[in-house]
Amino acid sequence: MERAFRYRFxxxxxxxTLLRQTLGCxxxxxxxxxxxxxxxxxxxxxxxxxADTSAMLTAWKxxxxxxxxxxxxxxxxxQGLRNLQKAFAxxxxxxxxxxxxxxxxxxxxxxxxxxxFRWKNNQVFLAKCDQxxxxxxxxxxxxxxxxxxxxVKLDASGRWFxxxxxxxxxxxxxxxxxxxxxxxxxxxSLIATSNGEKINNPRHFKRLRRKLRQVQKSLSRKQKGSNxxxxxxxxxxxxxxxxxxxxxxxxxxxxxxxxxENQTLLTQVASYLRRRSQR
Numbered sequence: 001m002e003r004a005f006r007y008r009f010x011x012x013x014x015x016x017t018l019l020r021q022t023l024g025c026x027x028x029x030x031x032x033x034x035x036x037x038x039x040x041x042x043x044x045x046x047x048x049x050x051a052d053t054s055a056m057l058t059a060w061k062x063x064x065x066x067x068x069x070x071x072x073x074x075x076x077x078x079q080g081l082r083n084l085q086k087a088f089a090x091x092x093x094x095x096x097x098x099x100x101x102x103x104x105x106x107x108x109x110x111x112x113x114x115x116x117f118r119w120k121n122n123q124v125f126l127a128k129c130d131q132x133x134x135x136x137x138x139x140x141x142x143x144x145x146x147x148x149x150x151x152v153k154l155d156a157s158g159r160w161f162x163x164x165x166x167x168x169x170x171x172x173x174x175x176x177x178x179x180x181x182x183x184x185x186x187x188x189s190l191i192a193t194s195n196g197e198k199i200n201n202p203r204h205f206k207r208l209r210r211k212l213r214q215v216q217k218s219l220s221r222k223q224k225g226s227n228x229x230x231x232x233x234x235x236x237x238x239x240x241x242x243x244x245x246x247x248x249x250x251x252x253x254x255x256x257x258x259x260x261e262n263q264t265l266l267t268q269v270a271s272y273l274r275r276r277s278q279r
Contacts, residue, residue, distance in 0.1 A: 001171050002167055007135045008138070011160055029080055030080045033084055034099055057069075073128055079112070108153070109151055110152050124150060124164070145169070147164040156234075157238040159241070180262055181194055181261075191254075204247055215235045215236045219232040219233055
């Protein structure tokens with residue numbers, strides 16, 4: 001079973017320069033490919049697929065103004081085009097909305113397949129980078145499990161994360177139980193169970209609302225495009241990240257408890273909890 005392990009890491013100045021350049025190139029290629037596919041459909045009623053955008057990428061690298069695309073690994077650039085293809089496939093199948101352009105202020109991510117990294121002595125070496133990523137190993141990867149895909153992400157608050165996708169052969173099924181529970185999304189509470197238990201909503205946003213209002217007011221007073229605006233936007237993003245982290249932590253613990261204690265859960269509530277954890 002595939003399983004992702006997510007860690008925080010603190011890149012060196014040289015690594016951060018290369019990673020930021022890589023994220024910028026991934027975002028540029030993704031947006032140019034999206035613009036080309038949008039133009040092809042709305043102006044010529046022509047579907048531009050992955051093969052077409054891959055050929056465009058080869059041509060872009062030969063342009064003098066885009067020669068910097070050759071300074072980063074080609075693997076995340078190609079993966080960005082594949083992710084765009086998946087986004088369009090979901091759109092045509094009416095499973096998702098039309099793909100959006102990527103914005104710099106939202107951070108960014110780069111996906112590396114096996115051709116774009118080395119896994120040596122339990123350390124990660126990305127392409128075009130001689131030093132291993134200084135990862136904070138908060139938990140160990142199961143022995144014998146090697147990553148097949150690595151995703152590097154920079155969030156809006158400036159934190160770096162790396163996600164390692166591995167085939168975990170150590171996962172065992174939970175013991176079966178005869179318990180089942182009905183769940184109902186509440187109004188005054190987060191969830192009401194069929195056995196009369198009510199799980200209160202921790203209201204993380206309410207706890208940090210005053211702090212968020214302060215930093216947002218400070219951001220609105222800054223001159224657009226200035227360094228102070230960038231610093232104020234980072235403060236707003238940090239407060240949002242605290243709210244997001246608290247929600248994810250609470251919902252992950254709650255869903256884990258419900259799954260371990262019960263054999264059957266309502267599917268609609270489970271999907272609702274997943275949507276809440278992604279906010």
